[in-house]
Amino acid sequence: MTPLVSIEHLVKYFDIGRDQRVHAVDDVSLTIYEGEIVGLVGESGSGKSTLGKTILGLHDKTSGTVKYGDEALPQHYRAADFQKYAARMQMIFQDPYSSLNPRMTVAEIIGEGLRLHSNANSTEIRERVAEWLRRVGLQPDHMSRYPHEFSGGQRQRIGIARALILEPEFVVCDEPISALDVSVQAQVVNLLDSIKKELGLTLLFIAHDLSMVRYVSDRMAVMYLGSLVEVGPANPVFFEPAHPYTQILTSSNPEPDPESERHRASTSITGEIPSPVNIPAGCRFADRCPKVMPQCRQETPKLKPLNGDADRQVACFLYD
């Protein structure tokens, strides 16, 4: 396996005035290998989108490094850097409603990357846009329409075409299906899957829906309050979660099966995710953890291989 994106000790703080800062991403290290899909899950506000955007240079890094292959990506992107990396790394944005400019036609939206980052002429651009519309299951004659004329699922496809037309190698998909109906989610997931195979893409797939993430991903990473608490192959993380937070996530995930839901014990977690402004000392999950130990409130657990298995990492003193 060849590392494609290597994230080391990445930190992203947002200063929000009055000497307060949001610890949105706090010391995250993760290696994403060529051709794999890494699923990133975690509660709202845990820093998933910020991590994705910081990897791509859409936010400046507070500290830490991101390497693409062997090349260290800039701390702060300039226009020329976007120019240089746009063709290799792209993002599909969280919200299919607000992420498409309502005043641009579909052709302009999808073709924009080519116009900015390639020397294709306008005829070539139109051809490529038509080809990608077909590829994502829309029609070439949709080109002159505006985003509001499309359903949520269709807009998500437009977002996918826009990100993929440059044929990038690495794509951050930020909740590409959350706003969609079940029947349309399957369309979009299958579409991503087949394009991934065709183009040999590597994906960071951010989502809330654990069942879908397990289904889509090769590996899964679980984020809590800016930190990764567990990383590993998708099936073991989903079926035999090690971190108490992952355990609560998977046991809260309702399955479309009345019989197994009847036998599910109530597992409600107590408390709320703490504010990322006042990060508690020690393990960030300690206040809500059913298995908390005195040590957890003093020291911060680091991601370590679980039972010596380097593929499976967990940040929890239970496994020391």
Add this chain to the structure above:
Amino acid sequence: MSSDKLLSVENLAVEFDTYGGTVQAVRDVSFAVDAGETLAVVGESGCGKSVTVQSVMGLIPMPPGRITSGTAKLRGRNILGNPIVGGEDIRGAEIGMIFQDPMTSLNPTMNIGDQIAETLEVHRGFTAKQAFNRAVELLEMVRIPEAAKRAKQYPFEFSGGMLQRAMIATAIACEPAVLIADEPTTALDVTIQAQILDLMNDLKRDTNMAIILITHDLGVVARMADEVAVMYAGQIVEKGAVDDVFYRSAHPYTLGLRAAMPVNDREAEHRLTPIDGSPPDLFHPPKGCGYCARCPAAMKVCNDVVPPEFAMSDTTDHFSRCFLQHPESSAVRLDGLYRKEVSA
């Protein structure tokens, strides 16, 4: 048949006048719930779930909306279009409602405790002091920590999950006989969702209220429902006990929904089967079955005739609006309709 149930809706039809024409949002919907029972209403965006329950609550804006037929009986009394019964507004008192977006239904300029207290003063004649004290108890009941302090805070000071719980507290303040919850957890994380669902189940057990739960998440349905109504293009296409609808699905749309979702089984390597196409235009609803254009088993008749409710057995009230269930229909095996492809 269902009129002796606590709440029964029959032959409800609702239209909206819009610039594009008349939207037939709900077309002949009937259902009923009894005390202590949860009915889940599922279906994709725009199929008429919210409009159905908003009609019962008298919340359809008229114009542009119009209820063209139907009744909604609470304990045998028609409340459709006249929510004031015996001088009392049944909304809030007899039927509580939780909305998808708590921010739109809570008053941003009033503290949470006063908002809950207000319904108690209006409907139960509590004094301001009694009502506020009860509001604090209700916030404790929905597990808001430090309820007395929180009651004095405003909606913007609450997280999404806490707002949703505060809204449940408001909805159950007057101990309504029916709780209508329109996507109560869609905007929430799974962990908070589990809290809210557990809370609703506890309340149902303790007060024997009926719950109508709207959702498009079949996992939530499996966890909560006794009965399930599957809606498509303004109609209920399948309804029955939760086990019947999940394990003996009798409408191609229900099967399609299930095939589109991942199964949590590490051995089964399947590919998701999407439902091709999109729901019909409700400006011009199809003459026959609403699902016809997307249905892999559609027959000629489906195009022209609205399928009636075909009973699936003599002993249950499980029905499907699908001509495949017609006794004379040549036996198409429904379980092969959306076979999950086995990938190599």
